[in-house]
Amino acid sequence: MSLQSFFDPKSVAIVGASRQKGKVGYEILTNLVAGGYEGKIFPINPKADSIEGIKCYPDLVSVGEVPDLVIIIVPAPLVPAVMDECVKVRVKSVIIITAGFKEVGPEGKKLEEEVVRIARRGGIRFIGPNCLGVISPPHKLNASFGGDLPVPGGIGYVSQSGALLAAILDLANANGIGFSSLVSIGNKADIDELDIIQAFGEQRDTRVVAGYLESITDGDVFVREAEQISDHKPILLMKSGGTEAGARAASSHTGSLAGGEVAYESAFRRAGVIRCDSIKEQFDFAQAFANQPLPEGASVAVITNAGGPGIMAADAIEERGLTFAKLSDDTKKKLAEALPPAANVQNPVDVLGDALADRYEFALGVVLDDPNVNSAIVLLTPQAMTQAQETAEAIVKIAGTKKGKPILACFLGARKVEEGVRLLRRGNIPQYDSPESAVATLKVMVDHVRWRNRPKRVVRLFSVNRRKVESIVERHLRQGILDIGEAEAKEIIEAYGFATPKGSIAATAEQAANIANQLGYPVVLKIWSPDILHKSDVGGVRVGIRSEQEVKDAFDLMMYRIPKKRPDAHILGVLVQEMVRSGKEVIIGMHRDPHFGPLMMFGMGGIMVEVLKDVSFYLAPLTAEEAKQMLLNTKTYHILKGVRGQEGVDIEAIAEGLQRVSQLVTEFPEIKEMDINPFVVGAPGTTPIAVDARISLEKK
Numbered sequence: 078m079s080l081q082s083f084f085d086p087k088s089v090a091i092v093g094a095s096r097q098k099g100k101v102g103y104e105i106l107t108n109l110v111a112g113g114y115e116g117k118i119f120p121i122n123p124k125a126d127s128i129e130g131i132k133c134y135p136d137l138v139s140v141g142e143v144p145d146l147v148i149i150i151v152p153a154p155l156v157p158a159v160m161d162e163c164v165k166v167r168v169k170s171v172i173i174i175t176a177g178f179k180e181v182g183p184e185g186k187k188l189e190e191e192v193v194r195i196a197r198r199g200g201i202r203f204i205g206p207n208c209l210g211v212i213s214p215p216h217k218l219n220a221s222f223g224g225d226l227p228v229p230g231g232i233g234y235v236s237q238s239g240a241l242l243a244a245i246l247d248l249a250n251a252n253g254i255g256f257s258s259l260v261s262i263g264n265k266a267d268i269d270e271l272d273i274i275q276a277f278g279e280q281r282d283t284r285v286v287a288g289y290l291e292s293i294t295d296g297d298v299f300v301r302e303a304e305q306i307s308d309h310k311p312i313l314l315m316k317s318g319g320t321e322a323g324a325r326a327a328s329s330h331t332g333s334l335a336g337g338e339v340a341y342e343s344a345f346r347r348a349g350v351i352r353c354d355s356i357k358e359q360f361d362f363a364q365a366f367a368n369q370p371l372p373e374g375a376s377v378a379v380i381t382n383a384g385g386p387g388i389m390a391a392d393a394i395e396e397r398g399l400t401f402a403k404l405s406d407d408t409k410k411k412l413a414e415a416l417p418p419a420a421n422v423q424n425p426v427d428v429l430g431d432a433l434a435d436r437y438e439f440a441l442g443v444v445l446d447d448p449n450v451n452s453a454i455v456l457l458t459p460q461a462m463t464q465a466q467e468t469a470e471a472i473v474k475i476a477g478t479k480k481g482k483p484i485l486a487c488f489l490g491a492r493k494v495e496e497g498v499r500l501l502r503r504g505n506i507p508q509y510d511s512p513e514s515a516v517a518t519l520k521v522m523v524d525h526v527r528w529r530n531r532p533k534r535v536v537r538l539f540s541v542n543r544r545k546v547e548s549i550v551e552r553h554l555r556q557g558i559l560d561i562g563e564a565e566a567k568e569i570i571e572a573y574g575f576a577t578p579k580g581s582i583a584a585t586a587e588q589a590a591n592i593a594n595q596l597g598y599p600v601v602l603k604i605w606s607p608d609i610l611h612k613s614d615v616g617g618v619r620v621g622i623r624s625e626q627e628v629k630d631a632f633d634l635m636m637y638r639i640p641k642k643r644p645d646a647h648i649l650g651v652l653v654q655e656m657v658r659s660g661k662e663v664i665i666g667m668h669r670d671p672h673f674g675p676l677m678m679f680g681m682g683g684i685m686v687e688v689l690k691d692v693s694f695y696l697a698p699l700t701a702e703e704a705k706q707m708l709l710n711t712k713t714y715h716i717l718k719g720v721r722g723q724e725g726v727d728i729e730a731i732a733e734g735l736q737r738v739s740q741l742v743t744e745f746p747e748i749k750e751m752d753i754n755p756f757v758v759g760a761p762g763t764t765p766i767a768v769d770a771r772i773s774l775e776k777k
């Protein structure tokens with residue numbers, strides 16, 4: 078069902094419209110009227126004949142027609158009865174403003190469930206409960222008690238916090254920022270963030286989707302749908318409270334490093350969602366996306382009437398990895414011919430402190446014509462003869478004639494530029510309070526364009542022994558064993574194409590020595606117990622053992638010390654394993670996030686992984702490019718490539734390992750967490766070895 082009746086209803090009924098100023102039911106009615114809503118309004122209040130001169134009805138049935146939208150503002154215990162009435166009258170769209178549901182505890186939760194049941198029965202879609210309402214300036218609809226109706230614009234805003242939406246509204250109204258819609262989703266008992274984001278995706282008025290979220294209801298659907306929307310409309314989200322998984326007991330390195338925040342980061346990256354850290358940043362970005370074209374490339378030209386801010390902009394451009402546009406000879410010639418001799422005709426173009434509006438207009442026009450320029454920032458400081466208003470008008474005029482390249486303004490100061498800033502905003506030129514903010518915005522736009530031009534995602538499928546893994550996994554689940562022991566964990570990864578070191582279990586020192594003699598020295602000894610997950614923590618790993626005697630001594634020591642440290646552990650023996658000699662140790666891991674599914678991890682391996690935390694995460698399934706990008710996102714990458722004359726290792730082999738694990742965890746949703754640590758990689762062309770592997774399962 079389309080949600081258009083929430084934004085553009087032909088008639089609105091307000092159940093609980095109050096006669097009393099200051100009450101929510103009064104404020105919503107008067108806001109709707111004050112906003113100039115042009116449809117029919119039906120206040121419902123059994124105790125009133127009229128409110129503010131508008132005829133009231135005792136109930137919905139008495140209205141005599143089906144309202145397009147019903148707003149409910151009666152106390153919580155009365156809401157189910159009103160919903161029943163909505164079903165009876167065949168209402169399809171409802172906003173429940175009332176609080177006192179899920180957010181207050183089990184009683185409220187029950188009440189909310191009842192409301193959901195009634196709505197489902199009647200085919201009603203509803204926003205709320207516990208919300209601020211809906212605002213849609215292009216339709217003059219202010220069905221909220223959040224504040225005045227803002228001017229129409231291209232930003233669609235969805236908020237999980239009503240209070241934050243009220244603050245945003247106030248800020249936007251003070252600065253003349255326009256919106257297509259603002260929606261407070263409250264407890265999102267029916268319509269959730271994704272429904273609204275999808276509705277924004279379809280709305281012609283909405284050019285950019287923005288929002289504040291505390292949680293996402295259905296993670297993997299969100300990623301899929303948001304990715305499609307981001308391809309034609311940018312999504313800018315502020316997200317808080319994502320660390321719920323932080324305190325979770327994790328049995329793998331990956332699990333302990335992959336908090337909820339990491340999953341959100343990865344999900345947003347996959348979906349092309351731009352994450353914003355503050356309201357200011359979100360508005361900075363949103364204004365540009367809503368009102369300016371996307372830049373075709375990263376090169377930025379700066380026009381300024383003061384040297385200092387020009388340098389600040391230049392520094393920011395370099396720091397952010399954008400390109401400082403190299404103006405063409407033709408551009409420089411044109412500028413030099415018309416500007417005073419003291420003007421700088423290189424980028425940043427300095428039109429000098431005495432520049433009037435016409436100099437800005439000329440310089441901006443010439444610079445935008447330069448094919449080497451993809452975007453322009455216009456800086457202005459209010460000096461004695463500066464014409465802030467006329468300059469703003471000139472920028473708006475140029476933007477109207479030279480379309481296709483984004484123009485961002487940064488008028489510095491306060492009172493002297495106030496009117497100019499207002500004109501800029503009215504003319505759809507985004508204004509920034511510092512050169513850095515303007516540059517940061519351009520950077521986000523350039524990155525977004527890159528994301529849109531991303532190669533099609535092709536996930537390589539390796540030929541593997543899936544049957545083998547199936548039987549191991551099934552057997553463990555049947556027996557209720559969720560942690561797969563090292564030997565079988567290795568069988569699993571071998572089935573997916575990993576090479577592992579040779580070795581066998583010894584029950585006595587004598588057996589250990591025999592195995593070592595067969596393998597050849599040096600060897601590694603590892604304690605063998607299903608109860609000991611982190612062997613090195615209990616002294617359960619000895620590497621580089623070079624003789625039979627050393628093997629026997631190490632065996633005896635482990636068998637003497639470890640039962641004392643871990644009397645609970647059932648010790649089966651000691652694994653004697655060939656020693657993997659050369660190469661760098663990395664970790665490949667996966668943690669299954671409850672919202673977004675398998676989250677792959679890569680980082681420097683061995684025992685240092687949790688100390689150094691130099692890791693990167695991506696959602697599975699991984700493409701080859703994404704696997705490589707995971708490597709590039711770590712500092713470890715530089716070490717792996719080879720520093721100071723050291724030979725690099727086989728980067729491709731690591732990327733392939735990541736893709737193989739990605740395939741394994743995608744094909745087996747029962748795998749909850751896994752680490753291959755260390756994964757030892759040598760020079761290009763050599764076979765990497767998965768020295769140790771941990772896999773844990775969960776019942777599906």
Ligand code: COA
Pocket residue numbers: 092093094095096097100101102121122123124125135149150151152153155159174175176177207208209238239240261
């Ligand atoms: N149908 C229509 N109107 C009804 C009614 C019914 N079945 N039952 C009562 N009313 C009328 C009342 O007569 C009253 O009108 P009046 O003021 O003219 O007498 C009006 O509805 C409001 O009812 P009242 O009992 O006075 O409630 P209230 O205004 O004190 O509180 C809420 C109602 C919904 C505002 C309140 O329960 C609430 O939830 N407040 C919090 C809202 C909130 O914060 N939401 C989240 C924001 S993020």
